[in-house]
């Protein structure tokens with residue numbers, strides 16, 4: 097992962113460099129950026145991405161993957177669907193597979209191909225940075241913020257190499273997590289009509305006070321209770337991140353055993369998600385369980401990790417999935433075509449391209465516009 101995601105990759109660096117990179121990342125996706133710049137962009141993107149599906153059979157796996165990539169590329173550098181996003185997509189697929197392979201550097205292995213994909217991604221991003229510098233034009237996107245960071249003296253300058261690794265980390269971290277969770281939420285909702293009904297009610301209520309073109313805003317997100325519950329329950333049952341990596345900085349005693357300083361620890365959070373003591377009737381998709389005791393605040397809530405390395409994209413990722421669901425459930429009714437097999441380990445996916453296809457049958461938009 098270190099080879100393919102880069103030596104400055106936020107998940108691999110420590111101490112002051114980690115604080116520097118994390119500070120830069122939070123500047124891009126933190127509360128101020130979300131309110132002022134990201135929410136309107138995400139809304140506009142999801143509104144257009146999920147339009148025109150009525151009367152067709154939609155491959156939800158492909159659509160959510162495309163959604164996660166294109167939405168992020170738009171935020172990063174204003175890139176819309178076209179040859180550049182296609183080139184980036186092809187490299188990203190190979191890069192993702194490379195990061196979860198054995199590091200055998202021989203032509204033909206996933207690791208080798210992932211490393212080659214990194215080289216191509218770096219070269220595309222370098223070219224974009226050069227073009228930005230030579231044109232000098234201002235842009236309303238993350239790359240612009242990064243290129244100008246440090247200019248006003250409020251924070252350290254960030255090098256080009258660090259910018260590239262930060263952007264790759266941003267694309268990589270949000271890609272599978274957001275797309276898979278969105279796809280699985282649709283799948284679980286299809287199988288649980290009561291949950292779908294409650295979710296749809298929450299979103300139709302939000303639309304009631306709005307004109308058809310009006311975006312959902314920060315206050316709308318704050319008012320939602322059932323939607324985060326659906327997302328957490330989906331993340332619990334279809335675990336995208338199986339565990340967290342840590343390293344002991346001193347000897348640690350645990351239940352009478354000593355874990356020596358310098359050992360690597362893998363916290364297998366997947367096991368927690370399937371713990372029957374914490375989640376009674378654990379295999380049932382039950383979003384209501386999250387409403388009961390404010391479970392998000394419990395110490396065992398680790399869907400987004402914990403401590404100083406907790407996922408900096410938790411809020412923006414949740415906002416993207418929520419906005420996707422908002423337009424999907426308020427616009428369409430659907431039924432699943434055939435029986436789609438989903439693998440849940442080691443990665444959550446619909447195998448053999450035999451993807452979850454959903455026959456979109458009815459457009460609800462007119463209904464809620466008249467309400």
Ligand code: HEM
Pocket residue numbers: 106107108118121125265266269270273274277331336337340341398399400401402403404405406407408409410412413414
């Ligand atoms: C449903 C969506 C997401 C889930 C479930 C998720 C989950 C996680 C988890 C479990 C970790 C490990 C945290 C730890 O070690 O304690 C993590 C780290 C990280 N995530 Fe996310 N993530 C999501 C979306 C995103 C998005 C959209 C971004 C991009 C902004 C992002 C960026 C990162 C980064 C950069 C790290 C490394 C943080 C560090 O080491 O300081 N994630 N994520």
